Amino acid sequence: MNRFMANGHFSFRKRICSFRYAFNGIRLLLGNEHNAWVHFFAAICVIMAGFFFRLSAVEWSVILLTIGLVFAMEAVNTAIEKIADMISPEYNETIKQIKDLAAGAVLFVAIAAAITGLLIFAPKVISFLQ
Helix, strand or coil: CCEEEEEEEEEEEHHHHHHHHHHHHHHHHHHHHHHHHHHHHHHHHHHHHHHHHHCCHHHHHHHHHHHHHHHHHHHHHHHHHHHHHHHHHCCCCCHHHHHHHHHHHHHHHHHHHHHHHHHHHHHHHHHHCC
8 A cells, every 4th residue: 555545545635745745855856956956046047038038828838848847857867866876875887877877868858958948048139139
């Protein structure tokens, strides 16, 4: 039986309480992971720029989904690193490769986010400067 079931049955109250675990995960990510701080700072800058340049609803949707994806990948990467360290606290080449792959996934998404930002903001910045 898992923590979302009461006596083996679905519990709406337990499902609502499960949000506490998710918010705690966000708190852990933002409170302890330096790379998440960098992403958070970048997200704040992008959001401020979005208000300044008055993004359309579609542009906001793309920006917010991209920001969410970067944070989600950072959280998955952190979880993989922590479980890998728990499984093998000493150096292990396979664990290193797993952690490198997870970090690479975050980098892929971060690069895609940067390109997305350029596609949305570059024309607006160029127009503003003219």
